[in-house]
Amino acid sequence: MxxxxxxxxxxxxxxxxxxxxxxxxxxxxxxxxxxxxxxxxxxxxxxxxxxxxxxxxxxxxxxxxxxxxxxxxxxxSLARQDKRTKGFPDLPVIPPxxxxxxxxxxxxxxxxxxxxxxxxxxxxxxxxxxxxxxxxxxxxxxxxxxxxxxxxxxxxxxxxxxxxxxxxxxxxxxxxxxxxxxxxxxxxxxxxxxxxxxxxxxxxxxxxxxxxxxxxxxxxxxxxxxxxxxxxxxxxxxxxxxxxxxxxxxxxxxxxxxxxxxxxxxxxxxxxxxxxxxxxxxxxxxxxxxxxxxxxxxxxxxxxxxxxxxxxxxxxxxxxxxxxxxxxxxxxxxxxxxxxxxxxxxxxxxxxxxxxxxxxxxxxxxxxxxxxxxxxxxxxxxxxxxxxxxxxxxxxxxKNLFWHFPGYMDERLRPSSVILHRVGDEYYKMFYFYETETWELYHLNEDPGEKANLLEQRVPEQLNGLVRTMKRDLTAWLEDTQAPTGTWSKDGSPVPYPEVE
Ligand SMILES: [Ca+2]
Ligand SMILES: [Ca+2]
CATH class of the missing domain: 3.40.720.10 (Alkaline Phosphatase, subunit A)
Structure with a gap:
């Protein structure tokens, strides 16, 4: 081998x-x-x-x-400084x-x-x-x-x-x-x-x-x-x-x-x-x-x-x-x-x-x-x-692959989690950003460059179930694996997992 x-x-x-x-x-x-x-x-x-x-x-x-x-x-480390902001007091999350x-x-x-x-x-x-x-x-x-x-x-x-x-x-x-x-x-x-x-x-x-x-x-x-x-x-x-x-x-x-x-x-x-x-x-x-x-x-x-x-x-x-x-x-x-x-x-x-x-x-x-x-x-x-x-x-x-990053890597990466979800032969990918508590969704087969965030428009009816499933699966995985998220620098409280209705 x-x-x-x-x-x-x-x-x-x-x-x-x-x-x-x-x-x-x-x-x-x-x-x-x-x-x-x-x-x-x-x-x-x-x-x-x-x-x-x-x-x-x-x-x-x-x-x-x-x-x-x-x-x-x-x-x-999980605290690789952003070369532009120089330093962590300005960053919202203290990484684990x-x-x-x-x-x-x-x-x-x-x-x-x-x-x-x-x-x-x-x-x-x-x-x-x-x-x-x-x-x-x-x-x-x-x-x-x-x-x-x-x-x-x-x-x-x-x-x-x-x-x-x-x-x-x-x-x-x-x-x-x-x-x-x-x-x-x-x-x-x-x-x-x-x-x-x-x-x-x-x-x-x-x-x-x-x-x-x-x-x-x-x-x-x-x-x-x-x-x-x-x-x-x-x-x-x-x-x-x-x-x-x-x-x-x-x-x-x-x-x-x-x-x-x-x-x-x-x-x-x-x-x-x-x-x-x-x-x-x-x-x-x-x-x-x-x-x-x-x-x-x-x-x-x-x-x-x-x-x-x-x-x-x-x-x-x-x-x-x-x-x-x-x-x-x-x-x-x-x-x-x-x-x-x-x-x-x-x-x-x-x-x-x-x-x-x-x-x-x-x-x-x-x-x-x-x-x-x-x-x-x-x-x-x-x-x-x-x-x-x-x-x-x-x-x-x-059905799913996951990525999780509870910190900072210079200008490239901030606290976020990702789920890649397969429906038949199609792949959808959703990002969650902890600092802003926001989501993005891309359909990779049609949009490999991840240019069109499907959540920016009114989510088409047929995607509603998919969005719910992906949010729920990602949150369940974070909970199952006890993924660390760090703490908010403003008050030391733990950074929560995404809220899923
Ligand atoms: Ca020989
Ligand atoms: Ca490498």
């Missing part, structure tokens, strides 16, 4: 149209991710939390932020406390897959998962890699270097990681010819010779070696690769950046395009390792029939998400709707598309069902979509 997890990759940042309703990027080229879509199932309503830690915490715990092991609502990472009880998604006899590997960004990883994780290889590097080069301190290996005076070439430092040497001819050349896509590889290595390549190197090693041992595995790419600072690989600059993109856009395509080529390398683990060019050892492969992003893109409104950090679709493709040769129909809404909490029960692990003793908030993947069902019985 291979879980490839991009950071901040937007809904329309991939060139395939399968996960985004035919709105694949015309600028960025992602042929390897596109091939994965052609070989598996894409989801057009794949959801996450609004940013890194909360999504990872939900994925790994199988719980909403409100869950007892979770409690991760935001990166850093939150966790920075999930409580580790040995019940994570890693422990679950270990229950099926899989060896687990985590290489990449930990954010929201315990850091350092607790013993309950039972991981042989904890992912502790960070993409911001510091060191001393030629006697001078280097701070805030993003992604590129450092030639540190003490450590030599390093990513500051005991796991991927062995891959930190600059690009040489052998590496270029044997590792990168098979994935060349109009990029001039000679530009890389002798230049420092990009961390995304280092993570790719590690992942390929891990697949090779596990296959040689005939030991089944769960390889979880939470890439740092394409999170800021935007740093592409030189040859790929040059490719897009030559096409006339400005420096900033070319850098981003080069970073997206580096992610794609690394995905290609990892997928190739599943097909030819020993790298001898023959597919006698192809693991595709035994290997479920997931490609997903942790939140919406930072640079626009097509017709969706908003970017990473918000509850409008641009913040929480991402590309998701899942391949399993012989099990999942190639080139298929599902518009069933799925969320990061759903992976835990889905993988458990596919691996036959009994998780009835766990508190899980998600629903298995294994039968969607196998084609036995086109719909989950589940």
């Amino acid at each position: 291979v879980f490839l997890f991009a950071d901040d990759l937007g809904w329309t940042d991939v060139s395939t149209g399968n996960p985004n309703g035919g709105r694949g990027s015309k600028v960025y080229e992602t042929p390897n991710i596109d091939r994965l879509a052609e070989q598996g199932m894409s989801f057009t309503y794949a959801y996450t939390q609004q940013n890194c830690s909360p999504t990872r915490a939900s994925l790994v715990s199988g719980q909403y932020a409100t869950g007892p092991d979770n409690g991760v609502y935001n990166v850093r 406390e939150q966790r920075k990472a999930i409580d580790d009880h040995g019940r994570s998604i890693f422990n679950m897959v270990q229950g099926a006899g899989l060896h687990t590997c985590f290489i990449g960004k930990s954010h929201g998962t315990p850091h350092p990883l607790g013993e309950g994780y039972g991981l042989d290889i904890p992912g502790d890699v960070h993409h911001i590097l510091e060191g001393t080069v030629d006697g001078k301190p280097v701070k805030n270097q993003h992604y590129m290996a450092l030639n540190d005076d003490q450590k030599g070439w390093t990513f500051l990681s005991k796991f991927i430092d062995r891959y930190a040497e600059p690009y040489d001819t052998t590496y270029i010819d044997t590792v990168l050349k098979p994935f060349r896509n109009g990029n001039e590889l000679s530009l890389l010779k002798g230049t420092p290595k990009h961390m995304t390549d280092g993570i790719g190197d590690y992942s390929v070696d891990y697949i090779r090693q596990q296959t040689a041992k005939a030991e089944p595995f769960f390889l979880y690769v939470p890439f740092h790419a394409v999170h800021t600072n935007i740093v592409g690989r030189k040859d790929l950046v040059a490719k897009y600059a030559e096409r006339g993109l400005n420096a900033r856009d070319a850098e981003y395009a080069g970073m997206v395509e580096l992610l794609d080529q690394t995905v290609g390398r990892i997928l190739q390792a599943v097909k030819d683990p020993n790298g001898d060019g023959s597919f006698d050892d192809d693991q595709s029939a035994e290997t479920l492969i997931i490609f997903y992003s942790d939140n919406g893109g930072m640079r626009g998400n097509g017709p969706l409104t908003g970017r990473k950090g918000v509850f409008t679709e641009g913040g929480i709707r991402v590309p998701l493709m899942i391949k399993w040769q012989g099990v999942i129909q190639p080139d298929s598309i599902s518009n069933q809404a799925v969320h990061c909490i759903d992976f835990y029960p889905t993988l458990a069902e596919m691996l036959n692990v009994d998780v009835s003793d766990r508190q899980l908030d998600g629903t298995s979509f294994a039968e969607i993947l196998t084609g036995e069902k086109t719909r989950l019985d589940r």
